[in-house]
Amino acid sequence: MKGTSTDERTLHDWFAASVAAHGDQPALEVAGERLTYAELNATAARLAARVVASHGSPPARVGLLAARSVTAYAGYLAVQRLGATVVPLGPSFPLARNAAVAEGAGLDLVIADAKAPAEADALPVPVLRADASAEGPLRSGPVPEPHGLAAGPDDLAYILFTSGSTGRPKGVPVAHRNVAAYLGHVIPRYQLGPGARVSQTFDLTFDPSVYDMFAAWGSGAALVVPSAADLMSPVRFVNRTGITHWNSVPSVISIARRLRGLAADSMPSLRWSLFCGEALTLDNAGAWRAAAPDSVLENIYGPTEMTVTWTEFRLPRYPSDWPSPANGTVPIGRPYPDQEHLVLGEDGRPAEDGELCVRGTQRFPGYLDPAENAGRFYAYDPAGDAPATAYDGTEPLTDRHWYRTGDRVTRLDGELVHLGRIDHQLKIRGYRVELGEIESVLRQRPGVTEAVVLAVRGPDGELGLEAVVCADVPLDTGPLLAAVGERLPRYMVPRGVAVRDELPLNANGKVDRAALTASLTGATV
Known part of the structure; x- marks a missing residue:
C-alpha cells in the first residue's frame, strides 16, 4: 500500500525556495501589474502582519474573498506564511453560501479585496479589507519578520467546499503533505521553471487553481492571470502574454470555437496544454491541437479529495494515432506515481x-465533518476474496481506506476512460442508459458543437430524456432526432431537443446541469 508522502515541504516552503533562488524573476502578472518573487513575498509578509494585528494573534483558518487581484494572491501566500489554513470564498457567490462556508470552516477572519461586495461585511466573522495594488500601503515599507507558527506537513494547507448531497457545502481539507506529493510529480512532468509562463484561469474556490499558483511558484515560473474577457479569447491572451503553459476546463475550447476564435496554427508558441474539470471531447481536443500544433496536449482528472488532479493521458502528436472511446471523449489515462486505484x-x-475507487499519497484525510465520511470510503483488501464494504464511521479512517469517487470508468488499452458520474447512469423503462453515450452521438451530427442530455420528469411523472444543443448552423431538430434514432435504441433517443446559443456554466466553468434542467422544467435552481 502507498499511503504517506515522504516530502514534507509546505506550500510556503515551495514559494520561499523560489523567492530565495529567483527573487528578481517575475512571479505574478495580474490586472496590469507585475511583481517579482521578492516583491510578492514582501507584499504577502506585510499583509500577514496586518492579519495578525487585526486578529490579535496568528489565526488558524482564514477566508479569502478576493479574485484576480494582487490582494488575492498575496492574501493566499500571507495565510501560508502564518502557518494557517486558507479557505477561499467566492466573490460571485451569494452571501448565504459564503456565510455557510465561513461557519462550517470555523474561520477566524476573512481577507477581502477592494472588489469584494459590500455585503461581505455581513459575514459571521470579522472581515479585513486589504489593498495590495501598486498604490496601496502593502506595497512599500519594511518587510516584517514572520509571525505565527510554521506549518507542518500534516497540517491543512487549504479547505475547499463542494456541493453536498445534504444541501449544505461539504468541506474538503487537504494537507501540505498531499500537495507536496502532487507538486513533486507535476512540476518536473511539465518542465516548469524560470522562463515558463503559466495561465491562471481557475477561480480560487476550484482546486486546479492550486496547480496554477504553486506549480508556478514552486518552480520559479511566472503566474499570468487573465481577465474575464481574456477567457473568452484564449488565443489572443496566450499570444499577447507569451503563455507557455495553459490549463483550463474544456468549455473554454467550446466558447472559443463558437466565437470563431480558434483558428489553425494560431498559438504556435504554446508548449503545454492541460484540460481538466469535465470531459474533454476528441472533437474539442482536435480543434485545440490544430490551433497549437507544437503544444503537448494532456487530459488530466481528479476529484478535489485526491488533491487537484490524479490521472493523466497525453495525446499522441498526430490525431490519427488518438484512441477512439465509444463516448467520444479523451481517456483520463493512468494514476500518478504512488497512487492506487x-x-x-x-x-x-x-x-x-x-466505480473508480482510489487511495495514495494524494488522498485527503477525510471530510471536515467526519459524519460526511460514512459511505464515501470502502474497506477492501486487493489480496483477499471478500468484496468491498462501505465505511460506516465506527472505526478510524486510515490510509488503507479507498475513496469512492462516484465516477464511472472503464478501460481501453490499459487507459481509464471516464463514462460519467454514477448518478448520471440511470434506467429508462428498465433499460440502463449512459447519458454520455447519447451526448457523443449528438455531437457527431453536422452543425452540433455542444450537447448535454438530461433526465427530466414529464407531466406524467415519468423520467424521460431531454437534449440541449448548441449549433453553428440553423438546426432542424426533427431530422436530428431521427438521425440519433438511427444510431441508438428508441429508449435512448431524447423526446425533445432545445437549441441554445450557449450552455450555462457554473462558477467553476463547468456546464451547469441544474440550471439547464430548471430552464426546461420551469423550476428554480
Missing part, C-alpha cells in the same frame, strides 16, 4: 466497468 462493480468486486 480499483474499478469496482455493484457487487463490490473488481470489474472492467464500474
